[in-house]
Amino acid sequence: MGEGERRRGAPGERGEKREAILEAALALFAELGFHGASMPQVAERARVAAGTIYLYFESKEALVNALYRRWKQELASAMMKDFPAEAPMREQLRALWQRRIAFALKHPREMAFLELHHHAPYLDEESRALERELKAPARELFERARAQEIVKPLPAEALIAIALGAMNGLFRASQEGELALTQEIIDQAEGCCWEAIRR
Amino acid sequence: MGEGERRRGAPGERGEKREAILEAALALFAELGFHGASMPQVAERARVAAGTIYLYFESKEALVNALYRRWKQELASAMMKDFPAEAPMREQLRALWQRRIAFALKHPREMAFLELHHHAPYLDEESRALERELKAPARELFERARAQEIVKPLPAEALIAIALGAMNGLFRASQEGELALTQEIIDQAEGCCWEAIRR
Amino acid sequence: MGEGERRRGAPGERGEKREAILEAALALFAELGFHGASMPQVAERARVAAGTIYLYFESKEALVNALYRRWKQELASAMMKDFPAEAPMREQLRALWQRRIAFALKHPREMAFLELHHHAPYLDEESRALERELKAPARELFERARAQEIVKPLPAEALIAIALGAMNGLFRASQEGELALTQEIIDQAEGCCWEAIRR
């Protein structure tokens, strides 16, 4: 690798810097917020010159948006991959919940970033469209569950808000060190959420 | 150059300006975040000169902290006032939940502000201490409920995270316009949360 | 006056700083061009902090435009004031020419600024509209002169280009120190321009 002695015009691995920038921005935006983190800070953490960021991203806004989309997609993929769409409804709901919290625990900073920037005014139309698009499958799942009279007769949005809101609460508590999320607790909590919404 | 209604030295109500500043800062911080809202913006919205803010608050940080503490206290008061501490446990848990969501719906901006600034790096030790202090009663209530084997044998923090996390989810969904929180839905949702944690 | 010891919040004469900024910007834009002069340079020459410029002008573009309009107006006023509109045509043409060169010699930097920024891409619609508006009277005068068969049957634009172009040439030569524009030479040159266009 030989860090530090490389200079101008010596490209490292293809896209290496772009990744370093995304990684640095993620950490700083998650911790300090979009307006709280400055481009020089991002540059410094990415070990890159300030101007370099603009080779890869048009602006600070473009940077958050790229980051937001990447991880929103990543989350969606993790949720969708081999989803047991043919399994019984209870199984599907469990999968939804467990996959989401597993993702959160595997990528806590990324999840915190997504939560913090959800619906932020500097997200562009593309990011908003993605948000809408990725919300649909969960909604449909809950609609179906309700149609099958498996869950309580509440609006799908309310059911989602309850089950995933509870999950967010757990995740935040664990992030703040109030709670150690062992698999046992997770499984129990999943049971709680199921009992919250089941008919 | 025609002046406004009142001019320098013509005092309005005592503390009127301080209130205007707090109110303006609340709205802007809730909408744009701490770093996203500028002091000139706050001054403009409060219809006060930029310098005036510094008569009442030492700095921007002092301002958020004052705001944070005020509404954290306000929330705590609304929760505590005439709390049915002698009522059956189920009743107490319901009261906790219902009071919190009632507060959120009565003061949505204030609640959004508190949520957004929870654990923010610019909160000072006093604000953090207050946060800790106000968390205690709820924790104790859940501990007691668990000791009475009324709720599931999970850590109090997990039970809180689930019940109040679900509530936050509902509040956020209603704020984003996804869900209309009628009293009927609220009551049903409270039932859900109870079933989530009950033994 | 007490220069140098004044600081924050101590306003000098009303508009004093605005004038200083306009004056500094004029000198620098005339000498270095719009893109060649930086805002910090303007601030320094105006003995003002960089941020102060933005209290008076929205942007660098707004600043050039304000300057351009001011001096375009000033030039127009100097041309129009008590214009001998009833005098014989020859007299009117002489007045036009003499007033313009008198203005140029009285305000050489301002004239150089106007010439340099004429039709520049950063001039806004308002400035362009003013340019068009102020061109009209001269055009009409030459049209009338042509209708009266006093001048050569060339398009008014050509006659203007010749008579005022020659004048510009003289002014530039004098600015570059190639030529001393005594009143005698000016008068003779005016005669030349008259003979250039007369029938």
Add this chain to the structure above:
Amino acid sequence: MGEGERRRGAPGERGEKREAILEAALALFAELGFHGASMPQVAERARVAAGTIYLYFESKEALVNALYRRWKQELASAMMKDFPAEAPMREQLRALWQRRIAFALKHPREMAFLELHHHAPYLDEESRALERELKAPARELFERARAQEIVKPLPAEALIAIALGAMNGLFRASQEGELALTQEIIDQAEGCCWEAIRR
């Protein structure tokens, strides 16, 4: 990624890139000014990598200077080539004027570039020396004309400023689309300029 027609090392015509750079710089400097046009812009327009420019020119300043000298020379050559130095004075003056405007109309961007950069602070001593050198022949011609009492007894600089200034005015008007410079108008205008200065 698919590459362009040619790649590194596949040589085009000798000096092809240098020409492309000069051509691109000319167009951009003429339109946007020296400071208004960036090296990346020049590179892009020349379809050349940014670094390539520095193989041919030491710096941005070296580039304008090279350009300036080239076209100043070109203009001088066009003026001088087969100049009818033995013809009657009137004929020589006409030739001077007609050749200059013919050049301007044949190379309008180049002429605009020369005009815009005339006496610019980033022109180096060599360019300035060239400017002085090329001014001499015209000056001598007008001196001789004055000595022969063919033209008015004004300083040669004034005569030049008048005759060529008028021409510049016509050229600028035509560039701005105010005036169509037909050969007929040109000839008439040449007559005007002659009458301006003739004894």
Add this chain to the structure above:
DNA sequence: CATGAATGAGTTTTCATTCAT
């Protein structure tokens, strides 16, 4: 108390220039 003009450090962004490939 209240003002708001003024400040200057800090922000986002651009750009002339370099140099490993």
Add this chain to the structure above:
DNA sequence: TATGAATGAAAACTCATTCAT
């Protein structure tokens, strides 16, 4: 030769804070 990613100083502009009035 030619490239273009990378640099970092400097540009335009913002903003928390001060202080004479």
